[in-house]
Amino acid sequence: MATSPPPDASAATPRHRGWRIARNVALGVLATIVAVWLVLYITKGRFLKRPFESIAARLTQRQVSVGGDFQLYFAPWRIKFYAERLRIANPAWATQPYLFAADRIDSRIAPLSLLWGKRRFHSLDLTNGAVDLEWDAGHRHNSWTFGEPQKGGKPLDLPRIDRATVAGTTVRYRDPRMRLLADLRIDTIRSTGARIGDAVGVNGGGQLRDTPFTVAARLLSPDATVARGRNELVLRARAAGNVIDVAGTLPSIAAIENVPLAVRARGRNMADLLGVIGVAIPNTRAYRLRAQLVQSGQEYRFTRMAGTFGDSDVAGRLTVTNGERLHLDSRLETKRLDIVDAAPFIGYNPDIVATSGAVAAAAATGAAPQRILPDAALPVATMQRFDADLTWRIGALQSRRLPISDIDLTLALDRGRLALSPLTFAMARGNVAADAVFDTRQRPSAVRYDIRLAPTPMGRLLAGYGVAEAGTSGTIRGRIQLSGRGDTIHDSLATSNGRIAFVMPAGTLWTRNVELSELDIGTFVQKMFENELKEPVTINCGLVAFTVRGGVAATDPILIDTTKNVILGRGGFSFRTEAVDLAIRADSKRFSLFSGQSPVGIAGSFADPGLRVISPQLLARAGAGLGLAVVATPVAGLLAFIDPGDAKAAQCGPVLGARTAAAQRTDKGEPRKDVGDGRTVETAPKRKKFLGIF
Incomplete structure (x- = not known):
């Protein structure tokens, strides 16, 4: 019976040798890690202070310094980072020397989160921290984006923080393009176990386009941050006599973008509210508005907007784009516009119109005594700083004498050229179409008016003035074409050239009206007795x-x-x-x-x-x-x-x-x-x- 040959010993030896080498390398690496861990644990990594400053400065291209104690080690499986008087410099163009400064920072960091770029802090203890966040004048770079300048500024991305103890910390934010400067104080946060408490508060103020403001915010459910859950935010800001309330649910403390927020605003004049961001609109009476706000990049979208101003209602949507030039895009609807609330569209203060009449309102604009054309100047400088597109549909104008309804207004403002084209409405069963252009790029402004009246029944048109419709079947149509120069309605008309014409085709009119105009006493008396x-x-x-x-x-x-x-x-x-x-x-x-x-x-x-x-x-x-x-x-x-x-x-x-x-x-x-x-x-x-x- 044949027997199999014995295994080749020379072939098995290299395989076993490879396993032994791998085992020895693994044991060596493990021993090295343990040795490093042990050295770091015993020394607390204090000897890494200077290498940390050097490496951090090279990676961020900023000066980084630690003025006191420094610790960096595993404790036992999480990285402990401790530093006293830590300073991270701002870029040279910034207005403040440091992006971040703190008297003390004590944190526990998940090691694997650093490999994946998630930056998860299991705990953070921060004392007397100061954060300065700035954009440059061209809005291309910001102070919190590190690396090469050509990369441009990235959105602020805060790390995940499970538990935090924060005391004496401030945040400063500056955006030259928005002309915004905010200084905020974060209320002291003290954790108890895994619980932060009932609320985290932020208070402070600042200035937006030369308008001071104050702000108070609360995160009502901060403990949900531990589980990455729902965080209820409420915020109230006050500026120029306006109160703005914001409420919403955030996925984390720093996640604001693309999050729907409920916004309510109220005040004595909506023009003051939009004036805060450098937008000029006619004055209004007291207003109340509500909307849903979603911020996405440079866009701030206000949808489901509804509210009142004076005795009128308004609804629709508004998008504010904070790009190279501020741009407003709005679609509005009003069921009923009170004529007093419409007065600001020609320069009158509605409160003065309501209490004292048009003559007093005109006088308040600088017009001479007993004048009714307003002398309120166009906000030329403001109109040249922002652009706008608006469509506004109005169901009816509430007036005793003017039967106007179905108003459609289209407005375009482009670098100081304001065009109302077209403006259409129905009046006394007739239609009016108008175009008006105010070109403030020319000095003084070049103004054109073109108003067209479609055939309109005179009886209905004059009914509000005591003329009965019965017996009057005549119609009237007309056109007004004027062009002038001036920064007020009065000046543009006072320098205007053009033509005004109203045509009456064949129709009938009360005899009384004709006879009174000619003072035909004989015929008038005769008809009166008959x-x-x-x-x-x-x-x-x-x-x-x-x-x-x-x-x-x-x-x-x-x-x-x-x-x-x-x-x-x-x-x-x-x-x-x-x-x-x-x-x-x-x-x-x-x-x-x-x-x-x-x-x-x-x-x-x-x-x-x-x-x-x-x-x-x-x-x-x-x-x-x-x-x-x-x-x-x-x-x-x-x-x-x-x-x-x-x-x-x-x-x-x-x-x-x-x-x-x-x-x-x-x-x-x-x-x-x-x-x-x-x-x-x-x-x-x-x-x-x-x-x-x-």
Whole structure:
């Protein structure tokens, strides 16, 4: 029977030798570790103080120093790091010398967390610590990001801390781009076993864009941090008369980004609130707002926003982007906007409007006495520091006299150029579309207004002023195009040039309105006794137009043709002084007895216009009639009040086309000589003044 050969001893020896070598190396490494551990444990690693400063300085590219005792060793399996008067320098551009300084730091660090970059502290005992966190002027680098400068600044990433004892610690934060400086004090935290306590407090204040503020915050469930659970944060800040409350649940003490926070704000003026971050909006009355805030990088998104300002409501969303230029993007909705709350949009203080009226509000802006155009200057410097996009839908404007609803406003602010385009709304079953541009990049600001009124029923439009709709079927449409220079509404209009025109196509109007304007006494009295005051009068066509030169508007023309008469107007008004001097007269197309046939004067100012029913021309005619009665017979005196009925009807083509006075014609095609030349005494050659001013 054959036998197998014995194993090759020479082949087995290297294998056993390899195992022995590996075992010996492992034992040697273990012995070395034990020896190092033992040396460190016995010496507490104090001899590593200078190597630690050198290595830390090389890794961070900052000066690192320990001014007192130093310990670095395993105790027994966690790394103990202890240092007295530890200092870590700031970069050269920072305003403070040290990023971090503490009288004493005593910590236990999980070794494996350092390998994975997680930096977990099992415990931290910090005494009189001071942290200085800064961004550079270009917002490219920060003081807490170590390494090469070209890497740029990274978000702040604090280590995980299971248990902490903190006393006398402060945090300073500076962001030149936001113009923010905050100095905060952390209340003393003392652990009991694994429990931190009921709350951790942070108090302090600072300055945001030249506005001082105070802040008080509490972490209501800090023990949850031990288990990496839910941390309830509440914070209250006060600035410029505003109170801001923030509440939310954080995954850890330092985790703010992408965490939904509930925000509430209240104050006397929303303009003061946004003024804190350098954003200019019109003044408001007292407001209350709530929203959900989520911060993501440079964006601060306010969603589910709802609240009130004055007697009006508002809802929507707002995104604030703190980039190279501050940018606001907002979508708002309002169900009901009180007209007093709308007053700030043209420069009025709403509180003054509510208590004292528009004239007092205009005076508060610097306007002359008895003026209503505000003289409040645009915040030019602020408008050039931030950009904005806004859409705002308003259901109805709450007003006794202005039937306005369905307002849609689109606003764009780009480096000082503010455009309201378009602004649309419904008024008296008609629609208005407007565009306005305020270009503050030109000095003074270049301003353009373009307001278009779609065909609108006059009865509904004038109903708020006591005119009944019954018997009035006429409509009106128009356009206002003006351009001027100035940093206030008053200045932009006082220097404006352009045209204002309102056209009335064929329709009907109360007879009473026509007769009162012409003072046709005979016909008016006759109809009054016949109870025919609401008998409609047919309007063939009508035009009320003004040419504006240098802020002075002259009739160009006022011409209304009806079946019975032709209504003409002369004069104008001034945006400079807000003076009004108009004369309206009606020439009858038929013979009428007792016709005053003299102009009705509209004079005074925008704030206080007056109706002069008995004009100087009428008084002069009355004097002539009295003279005739004396030298002839009483019947002859009546001749001065007889209207022969020779008014020339208008050709409606130029009227409906809103043409100037020079283009107007009679129904026979002849040029009209009774509609003026579209100039006032300020813009025309020297001539006798019309009604004292024009």
